[in-house]
Amino acid sequence: MTVTQVLGWMQVIQIAAQTAIATEQDVAAWIKAKHGSTMTDAEINAALALIQSDAARRLALATADATPPTTGA
């Protein structure tokens, strides 16, 4: 992980804390609440990072589902 990525994640954590986003699931409600007003670029990127995290979690689940079970010896 590069310094830029670390700084990016620190910003995400900071924004998430400021906006009281606890989990990936909360991001949908947060965006909906913000839909009438302009979000800052940092807020948008924080929300995108949470979507990215949720997609990664579900990718792992789908990959596990798609993997045939191994037959034991």
Added chain:
Amino acid sequence: MRRALSLVGIVLLVACASLPVKQKALVGLQTTETALASAQDFERSLCSPTQAATNGPVTHCDGPNAATIGLTDAVHRTIAGALAKAFRAQEDAAIALQAWQAGQPTPSSVSELQADIDLALTTAKQLLTSPSQQQLITEIQAVADQAATLAKTFTGGAL
């Protein structure tokens, strides 16, 4: 479900008409993520409600309705593979959008997202052909519709 998601998408897009393109894209990507997750949850619960409830891998379709609608282990694995591609594209699109600035071309990963979700839909349609399987296809079709809406955000939105 599809109608409800479409309605939410339309309401959000209308409400966001004057917002920056990047924020509109965020709303579109979030809607797509929600629809994609809903399709995954639905397919997994059809395959095996007990395994799906653990939030771990669903390795065997033993649900009471799985056999009736032809959702075999092989079909489940194929759909899961297509969904995995869609979630990977979703993840890539989220990464690309974080670096995207107004005035730049549409990130290629957004176009790839639409292609991968269309592939998931095509896969589901080919595998699930009976009327009783229609609800699952409808779920994935809703995702494809949202991905198309997301792609249009970049061409139809004002900066």
